[in-house]
Amino acid sequence: MSSTIDYDKLRADAADEVERELAGINDPFQRRAHAEELRDQAYMELASLKSERDQLVAAVALYEPAENVHKLLGITYNQMKRIASAAVGPLKDIHTPPPWPKDRAKAAQKAGIPHPDGLLDQAVTLAVRYEEAEARRNAALTHLEAAHEAVRTAGGRVRVAAVERPDFDEIRRKATEEIRAEFATLAAGPEERLRLAAEAVDQAEEEKAALLPERDEALNSLAFYTTARAVYDSAGISRQGMKRVQQRALGLSRDANLPTRPDQPEAARAAGVPFLKEAAEELPQIAAAYEAAEARHTAAVEIRDAAIMVLIAEPYGWGYTRIAEFIDRDVSVVHRVVNPR
Structure with missing residues (x-):
């Protein structure tokens, strides 16, 4: 019996057993829980087998040494030597066990290692159980790592790297300074x-109008469909601002609660929110361009309003309607500039 064990196949079959048990579990939380259960069961079995298995391995190595006997036990030669050396005395270096005793059987007897009948077959039987348990444990650990990731991305979220967070204060400052500098050097009436x-x-308003839908689409794609966190920092808006963007995308009122994070991907799909594959790369660029346009708009409004105040006063004396027509705005805009509340 002992000469027919194919340990590679044995380990593969044990791993396949774990694979089959977990294959039918789609819920990521249940899958993780069962993977943990399989891991713990394998650990418990290994713990219960190890002492007896090591004693039998040591007995075979010391009482019945033979060429390649370690292969019958599913282990390497060095593993067998370490186990046997530890059984007859403490090891100074587990990586380099001492030479074999001159009289192996005598050393085994002195250490109280039994020599039962059918020793090799017993050792192989226990080695098979041990290697199967170890293979199940390793397979469970592999699946457990994937299960942890599945739980983290529960609800259909796609894993993405951390999204870049531009320095929006600096972007706004530069855009403001550029337009102010342009008008500061303007030689015109x-x-x-x-x-x-x-x-x-x-x-600036045209740029903002073109960029805002793109920014919000990228933001919603990341917020609803990916593992990205705090994407409002990459969009240049506040947490509350992002919530409002999400509410609009889902057709919710301002005072409505968003779905829970695990439920958001399904809700977003139902609302027709698109998933943008390149959103993580595009959002910071779009948001930076939008915030620059917003800063230019704010600065340009200040310059425009200052010019309105000059033209409405003497000696120019332009009327509200004339200024409104000149800047192609409703007259109420001019009223708000001249008579701010």
Whole structure:
């Protein structure tokens, strides 16, 4: 019997057994729990077998040494030598066991190691059980690692690396300084200044209008479908701002609660929120461009409003309607500039 054991196949079959047990479990939490159970069962079996298995291995090595006998036990020669050396005396170095005793049987008898009938067959039988348990444990550990990841991505989330977080304060500062510097060196009268400032406001608004849907789509894709956390930091908005973006995407009112994180992917799919494969790379770029446009818009509005105040006063004396038509805005905009609350 002992010469027919194919330990590689034995280990593969034991691993396949674990594979079959876990294959039908789709729920990630149940899968992890069962993988932990299989791991613990294998650990307990290994613990219960190890002492007797090691004693039998040592007995074979000391009482019935033979060429390649370690292969019959499913272990390497050095493993067998370490086990046998530990059985007859403490090891100074587990990686380099001492030479074999001159009289192995005598050393075994002195250490109180029994020599039962049918020793080799007993040792092989226990070695088979031990190797099977070890293979089941290793397979369970492998599946457990994947199960932990599945739990972390429960609900259909895709794993992504940490998303870049641009320095939005610096982006806004530079954009503001650029437009202020442009108008600071502008050699033009108040009418031309107002025209150029109004154009800058319109251009910034057009950029924002084009970028905002792209930013929100990328943000929602990351927030609903991936493992990314705190993506509002990569979008240049607050946590509450991100919540409002998500509420709009799901068609929820401002005071409604978002679905729980595990339920969000399904809710987003039902609402038609698209998954964007490149969202993690694109969001920081889109958000940076949007925040720069927002900063330029704010700065341009300030310059435009200052020009309005100049033109509405003497000696120019432009009326509200004339200014509104000039900047292509409703007259109420001019009223708010001239008469702020």
